[in-house]
Amino acid sequence: MAATRRGKLAYKILFCFLLVSLAPMGYLAYRLVNISQAALRKETLSMQESLAVGFADTVHKYVMTFKNVLMETAGLEEFSSMNPAKQQQYLNRIIQVHLAVLEISVINPAGAELLRTGRFLGANPEMRKFASEDFFIKVMSRGQYIGRLERFQRLYPALTIAVAVMDTKAKPPRPVGVLTAKISLNGLSSMLGMEFPPTGKSVASVVASDGFMIAHSNLEAYQPDARLSEDILKILRTQSEEKGGGDITLANGARLLGAYADVKGLDWIVYVQQPLETAYQAAAEMKSQTLSVFIWVFLVVILLSLLVAVYITQPIRILREAADRLGKGQFEDLPEIMMTDDEIGDLAQTFLTMSESLKEKTGELISAKRELEKFTKFLEKRVEARTRELKAAQDELIKKERLAAIGQMASVVGHEIRNPLAVINNSIYFIKTKLGASLESDAKIAKHIKIIESEIQQANGIINEILTYSRSRELKPERVGLDAFIEELLSVYPFPPHITVDKKLSASNPAVDLDITEMKQALRNIIGNAIEVMPESGVIRIRTAPGQNGSALVEVGDSGPGIAPDVLDKIFTPFFTTKARGTGLGLAVVRKVVERHQGRVDVESLVGKGTTFRISLPKAKA
C-alpha cells in the first residue's frame, strides 16, 4: 500500500533542505577551518621563531656578559700597570664570581702567558706561548676575540674570549697584553633544558655554523661529539634571513616544524624543532571538532527536514490515498482530508469537489447501467421468447412438411396398392362365384377364400388410414352440441359385449364447431384402442365437462393395462405403434384432428390402472 511509503515528494523536500542548508554551511565551515588552520600554523611557527629569537638573544647576552667582565677588568686603569700579584687577585675573583669561567690567563704582547688561573688547574700550571695563535694575533690587532669552540675536558663545550689590555696613558692607547678566558657553555644547555623541558615535544639547540653542538635542551641526550643532523644543518646554512622557520621533512620521513635565529655577533644559530603533528595538534583538534559538530548538525538537519517534509507531504499523501480509493470506486469511508491554509488546502478543496461530482456522476452511470441491464434482460427475454416461438413455428413447419411428404408418398403408395388389391379382390370373387356350390363340400378352400378376403379388407383398412391421415382435406366445421354429438356417436358404435360403457355427460351440451367426419374418426380411434387393450373385459369411461378458459372437455378412459411412461410421450407420433399390426397413425390422426379444431389432447396413464385421453375443444363463439 502506497500510504505506508514516505513518498518521493518528502525525499525531494529533504534533498532541497540539505542542499539549501548544509551545502553552504559545509562550504563555510570548510573555508573557516582552512583559514583557522593556516592562521594556527602561522601562529605556531611564529611562536617557535620568537622562541628561537629570544633564546638567540639570551645566548648573545650570556656571551656578552663574560666579554664585558673581561673588558671591564682589562680596562681597569691599574690593570696594565698592576703587578702580577694584584692581577692574580682579580683573576681569582672573576673565577669565584663567575662559575662558567673555567680558566683565565694574562698574556704579554709577545704571546707568552704570564698568569694562568683555572678551576681545574693544579698549582704552577704550564705557561703556554700564543705568539703564533690565530686568536692572539686577532685580539692584538682588533682588541677582542670570541671563538675557539672546544670540548673542555673532552665533554663540555667551551668558548675562548680574549680582550686586549690597553695602556690608556699612552697616546694613542696601545695594547700591552691580552686577557683571555675559557668560558663553559654548559649553562646554555641548562637554560635550554628549562625552557624546553624533556617532557615536552619541542627540542632546541644552539649550534655553530659548522654543526658544532654548543647547547641542547636535552642534557641527557647530549654527547661529546654531538652535532646537529646534516639534513637540518644543510637547510639552516642555505637561509639568508636572520630568523625563519617552516616544515621540514627528514630523510627518514619524519616531518618537523623547525625555526631558527642567528645569534647576533656570533656565527651561531639557535634552532628549535617539534614534530609537525604536535605543532599542528591544535589545528587538527579544531578540524576534528568542527567535523564532529558538522556531522551532528547534518544529522539534526536530516531529522528535522524529514519531520518537516513528512509534515508538509502528509495532507498530499492523504489526498493520494483518498484518490486511490476513489479510483477503486469507494466513495464512502474516505480518509479525513486536512484542510491546510495553503495550496495543498486548495488542492484538497478541489479534490473534495471533484470527488462529490465524481460520486454523483458515477451514481448516474451506475443507475444508467442498471437500467441498461434491465432493458438488456428484457430484450433478451423478448428475443428468447421470440426465438422459442420461431423455433416452435419452425418445428411445426418441419413437422408439417414432413407430414405432407409422408402424405404424398402414402397417397401414391396407397393408390398403387389399391389396384393390385382390387385385382386380387376381383379374382377371389371370380373363384368364389365360379366354385359356387362346390365350396360347401370343401370347407378348407372356403376358409382360405375368407382369409384372403379378410386380409384384403385389412390391407384396404391400412391404406385408408394412411390416406385419411395424409389427406389435406379442408375442415368443414358444423355447430353441434357436444353432448348430443357424443351421444349419437356412442349410440352407433359397435361395442363388443365384454366392454362396459360408463358414460356421464355434463348435460350442459355446450355448442362446439366440429368437422363431424373427422371428429368421429378421432373418437373412434380412441375408443377402438381402448377396446383393443381390454380383450377380455373392461370399462370405458366417457365424460364431458366444462374445461379451462371456456373450453369443453371430453374424456375417454379405459381400465386397461396402462402405458409405460417411456412410451407415453411417443404415442401421438405418426407411425409409432406397439401393436403387431397397425399403422401407428390412429392417435396421430386424433392429435391432428383435435389440433385442426384448435383444441388439445392430453393423455394420462397409470400402468395397471388404465389410460385416460382428455380432449379439450374451444366452445363455439356466439
Add this chain to the structure above:
Amino acid sequence: MHEGQQPKLLIIDDDAHLRESLAEVLELDGFECHQAGTAEAALAAAAKLLPQVVIMDIQLPDSSGFQICQHLRKKSKSTILIMMTGRFLSAEEKKQGFELGADEYFTKPFDLAELSVRIRQLLSRSRV
C-alpha cells in the same frame, strides 16, 4: 337394345389384370364385357359397340377418366358411366364428376356384388 340380350359393358383401365378380372366376374353375372387399355381405344370401342355401361378408371395414361366420361355423355344420355378410383376424391372433385355426367363412384378395391347390383339398378332405371 333388345330384351333378354346381355347388357354390353365397356371396361376402361390401363391395368390389364384389373380389366380382365373385373370383366370375367361381371361376365359370370351375365354381362357382355369389352375392354380398353387407353382412352383412344376406349373411345373407338365405345363408338363401335355402343355399350349400355362404361366402367372407367379416372386415371389413364393418355387422358383423364373424366374427359372420356364427358365425351361419352355428350354422345349418349342413357349410357351408364361408372367411375373407378384408387384414391380419395374430394367432395369438390366428385361434384365436378357428377356434373360431367358420371353416375357412380367406386373406390378400389370394391365389393363386386354391390357393383353388380348397382349396375342392374341403374340399367333398370334407364330402361324406365
